Every structure is written in C-alpha cells, then in structure tokens.
Amino acid sequence: MSISSVADWAGVSVATVSRVLNGHANVRPETRERVMAAVESSGYRVNELARNLRTAESRLLLTMVPNVGNPFYAEVVRGIDSVARQHGYFMLLCDTGADPGRERSYFDLLRRRRADGAICLDPATIQQALAEESGALPWVACCEFDQAVGVPYVGIDNYRAAGDAVRHLLARGRRRIALINSGDGYLYAQQRQQGYLDALTEAGLTPDPRWLVNLDSLDYAAGAQAAAALASAGSIDDTPDAIFAVSDTLAIGVINGLRGAGRRVPDDVAVIGFDDIAVAAQIDPPLTTVSQPMQELGRTAARLLLQRLANPSATVPGVLLPHRLVIRSSA
Amino acid sequence: MSISSVADWAGVSVATVSRVLNGHANVRPETRERVMAAVESSGYRVNELARNLRTAESRLLLTMVPNVGNPFYAEVVRGIDSVARQHGYFMLLCDTGADPGRERSYFDLLRRRRADGAICLDPATIQQALAEESGALPWVACCEFDQAVGVPYVGIDNYRAAGDAVRHLLARGRRRIALINSGDGYLYAQQRQQGYLDALTEAGLTPDPRWLVNLDSLDYAAGAQAAAALASAGSIDDTPDAIFAVSDTLAIGVINGLRGAGRRVPDDVAVIGFDDIAVAAQIDPPLTTVSQPMQELGRTAARLLLQRLANPSATVPGVLLPHRLVIRSSA
DNA sequence: GTGAAAGCGCTAACAG
C-alpha cells in the first residue's frame, strides 16, 4: 500500500497524490477531494522512511543526557520534547551515563543521518572532543557548556548562582561553609566551585580544603555519605555549620546523612541545594535551593537547535537564563 | 559522499562496499582492506535513511510514557534504553501526558514506519483503543496493562502488592487505613484499590468511603493536599491512622501534608508508598514502600518487543515480575 | 492543474 496504489485508486498520478499529501497549491479542489477519499478509504500512511530519504532529513532531534533518572535532567528532557513536538520533530533520547565512548557513538547518529541535530547535556570535556571532530554538524549545548567551544548553548550563570547561594549562607551567619560538588568533568561544577570560593574570600574567609568535597556522583546516597563523613570528622563546632550541595539530589542526601549523624538542619548545619526539583519542597525541612528553569532550559535548547537547522549559516547566540534563590527552611 | 564514491575510491563496485560494510562473507581479505581504507580516509558514514528504506526498518523503538518527570517512569525508560541500545536500536521517547490525542498521533509513527515497534506505559483505557485500531502493529504494554487486550505485557501483580501493603499496616495494628489513589484511567490504580478493599474486608474491616481518595495526579503536591484534607477532617482518632498511597511521589507528599497538619509519622499515622524510587530512602522518616523492579520492567518490555519483532508470528507471553515490601520507618 | 520520469543512497538478487 504505497503512494502509487492510492494514485491508481484515485485515478491520478503519484505526483498529484504527493501534492495533496503535502498541502501544495495547484491542485483542483475536486481532484484533492478524490485523493483524500482514496487516502481515507485505503487507510494509507506515508512511509516516512522514503520521504526522509528523499528530503534528506530525519526530523529527529538527538538528546544526549548523562542520566534521565536524575529529576533535573528529566525535566529538561520534557522541555526539549515539548518544543520538538510542536515543530514536527521527535526526540531520540540517549542516556549516555556521561561515558565518552557511548557519547561518541551516539553522536555518530548525526553523521549517519539518523538525526538532524543534537542537544548535548554531557560534560564539557566530552563536548570539546565532539566539537573538534564534529565539523559543522548541528548541535547545541544545554545546561553544561563551554563558551570557548563555539557551539550555541543555553544555561545559567553558574558562577553567580553559586555565589548567591554562599552569600545567603553568609548572611544567615554561617561561616564554616562546606561545598559538596559533583566532580571534575563538568564545567558547571568548576564554575560553581569557583563561585563558592570567591564568595568566601570576598567575605574575608579562607576556604577550608577539608570542606571541599568532590563526589563524581549526583546520587542521593553519595550526598548522604559525604555529609556523614563531614559531620563525623570532628566536634560540632569544628565541622561545617553549612553545606552547599551543587544539586538537590545531593542536598537531600546530605540532609539525610546529617540526620544520621545526629545533626539538626538547619540549627546545627544549614543546607542549600541547587536546581529546585519538585521533591525539594516536600522534604523535611523544605530545601532552600537555587532554582533553575529546567523545562525552559530544554525548550530553549530545542529552539536554538531548530533555529540552527533552519538557517545553518546564521550565528546562533548563547543564552543565559535567570536563576533564582528559593528560600525555604533548610538554610 | 555516498557509497559509490567509496566504491570508486577503492576501485570496486558498490555491492562490494556494501558487503564489507555489512560484514558479509565472500569478500577477499585484500579487497576488504582496500575498502576499509577508502572508508577510513574518506570519513564515509552510511546514510541510514537510505539503508532503512531499503531494509524497511527504522531500528527505532517508540516509548510512550505519561510523564518522564516522574522518577518511576524515568527509571523504566532507562531500562528500555539500555536493552534497546544493546540490540542496535534507539529509543524515540514521547511524553504523552496520558493524553489520548497525543498518544494516538504518536502511535501513528508506527504506521508511518518511523518506528519498528512501541512500548506503551499509558492508561489501559487508551491502550484498549490502540489495540482496536492497531491491527497487527508490534507493541507491548509496560507497567500498565490489560490482559484482555491481548498484547504482550510486563508488569507486577498490583492486586497482591496492594494487599501486601495493607496487610503490613494491619499487622502493625492500624485499623483506619486510607487509600490515596491516582485515579481512574489506570487499571493498575483500580487493581491496587481492589487489593486494598479486599485486604480490609478479609481482616473483618469495613472500608470507609471517606478514606478512599482519587486524585488523578501523581504529583507530590497533590498527595500533600489530600493528606492535609484527610487529617483536618476530624479529630486525631476519627481520622486515618495509616495511609497507603499508590505511588512514592504521592506518599512523600502525604508525609509532608501530614507534617503540616501536625500529625507525626508513623506515630499518629503510618504511611506506605509504592515503587521505591531512589528518594524514598532519603526522606524523614524513610519511606516504607512496595518496591517495583523499575529498570527490569523496562528491560523486559524492550526484550518482549524485540522478540515480537524478530518473530512476528510467535505468541509473546505476558510476564509478571516480583514486587517486594521494603520496610523502613514510615510504616 | 497534472503527469512522466529522474533520482535520494542503499541492499540484495542474479550473473558471471
């Protein structure tokens, strides 16, 4: 049941069927109706494999994400999906586990014409490699980005956001502020760390290296463990009186770990997170955090990519979306 | 840069290039090497659009999910992705919002040959409609399924699982057990509700209709609201002393709502959830819940679908995976 | 306003 059977059925040529299917002008209303009737009654559907070969586009957007299981990424993905759909594109979702090998093989989908463009949320270290080999392949960076890579991006000002978090803690009278970070590969992690460091020194404080922990993980459990370690490293006033975690998942784990160590939040130690995932408002105590516009981050990334696809030569800007400090009870 | 340029470059025919690209036998090692060299140096990549048209398969699996933002679904999706990848397939992810219209238009991707098969996690009501119009289209149901639909499925025994939850509450001496459910469209919700009802009556209790609430949502906030309403409907011993929520997200909201209403968990009211999402172990008190093998659910669904694709005539079984009561502190 | 025909880039008979 191909386009030619429909053509036969309607007593027209395949060209005409194609025209009405694609809503072209220059088809007599009468003919159009005849074709439509044939389409209806035959239950015909275009074979988009064929159409795509012919038009040389897949109408698929590739999304490469370290872990959809992380609520932050899941929301971003939803944002991408929503605007892709709106524009007649679908989303190929690839969970890379931030693994360079997997990442590269996924990215190859672009070269194989299985996707028209890609959105990458993976570590900047990987993105740099991608950019080198990618030639002019259409892709954009989302959330994690390196301005120097020269690829369109959307994200937030991680440096300032981290500074805002730390300054809030400072304003609340905290002085022994720890940072629980997610590790090196991510530029956002480095930027937040720098924001933390600078905010501290600007306040006349000397960052204590014992209180700067890098985890290489965003898991709840990792946060809990790290917090327990921090708390058990000394007496209550020789250990941090505040912890800034670079993600809400970590922060929630931190609160749990602190509880296990017998520390009260925020009385003994204040905790501030990052992202503002849905569950952050539900826990006890409700989490103070730096909110990112997760869905909008995804939507913008998709828009940038679509823009790039529509006009490959135009220079697409990098865009920074606003973050916002959401003060609840944990800090 | 097509296969024919590579052929020219290597001084062979396109057929030969195709053979080495697809790892066919019957190619002299020497020729093979010559071709490989040409491929390397030209940076050639197959156009899978063309290959797919020719072989009449897209090697894409469509996943239709009500909401990837829900941690439960996100984990299932990861499971699907992992086995799809393992078998050379990629995943088209569609967030349907459980909307029948969107769902149907996504499902049409199968007919348009953009996906080889589909995995549906949407409400059974939608699945029934799908099954009627779907003819012999290859798809499987995952988590949410109706045995009567005659489509391969994977899930758990929701009726028994709910019963197990309620019996646990009963064993802990609770008698005024409320159910917070997610609403009608989902068969799993009905099954869990029936399991709840039957477990109660088997214990000689009469279910109190005031304590059976249907939410039509899995949001944290919805759970919180429902719990607050339940708690404020009367004095402490005229309101539930236990709440069974059909999802951890709801349960976490419930705990929050209860706290807001001045009720202690589990002292005043025990709370039990469903799914065992990662955050369930982190909150205060740690959530007692019915664990589902989320990733394995997704992996199995993908395997069933792949099986169906490999052998369309074989009858693929429905499979029920084990659930497990995870007792923590909330109940 | 409509049709004929040429491909898109690939795979798979079929020959040799």
Add this chain to the structure above:
DNA sequence: CTGTTAGCGCTTTCAC
C-alpha cells in the same frame, strides 16, 4: 569472489 542492476516509496523538476 565481484559486478550489474533493480528497486525500496517518496518528492520534485520539467513538460504538457
């Protein structure tokens, strides 16, 4: 072991 060739089903000039 390798080459020739016929499509896969569609869109799109180019004629009429």
